[in-house]
Amino acid sequence: MTSASVGVVAGSVQPAGDLKWHPIAAALWEALGESGQAQFYEPSDWAFAFSLMDDLSYYKSAERRSGQMLQSIYSAFERLLVTEGDRRRARVELERADSAPVDDENVAIMDNYRRMAE
Structure with a gap:
């Protein structure tokens, strides 16, 4: 089994978007910068995302x-x-610091319902 190399990065800063983009692309660009996974983006990821917004x-x-x-x-x-689906497939879980604590009892009940439905 191969393990991934882990490096410590100071974080990446989102570059400015293009004012000529379609409003949906501009909104998505802004949302990317506010999303939890953005903390892992390298400059190459931002460049790739910028290109995608153009497309x-x-x-x-x-x-x-x-x-x-x-x-x-x-x-x-x-x-x-x-x-969220993309992150789950990659086994990346983001948790908001301001989110309410999970009620373990209700989670267990929902898990039981899911198992019964299978």
Whole structure:
């Protein structure tokens, strides 16, 4: 079994977005910077995300849209762990410091319901 190398980084700073982006791409760019996984982004990740926002803007502004292009864009977003599902597949769990504590009894009850439904 191979283990991953772990390095300590001081954090990465999100560069400014492009004012010409489509509003959805601009909103997603801003959300990336506020998301927990952004603490792990390296400058290369931000550059990749910037490129994706350009692609998304082009797609959203196009007169005719290609389903294949959209699928490619969404697939690329998975690499940045943009959604909860992406993070779960990568086994990354983010926890907000201000979140309410988990009620273990209710979690156990819900787990029992899930098992019975299987």
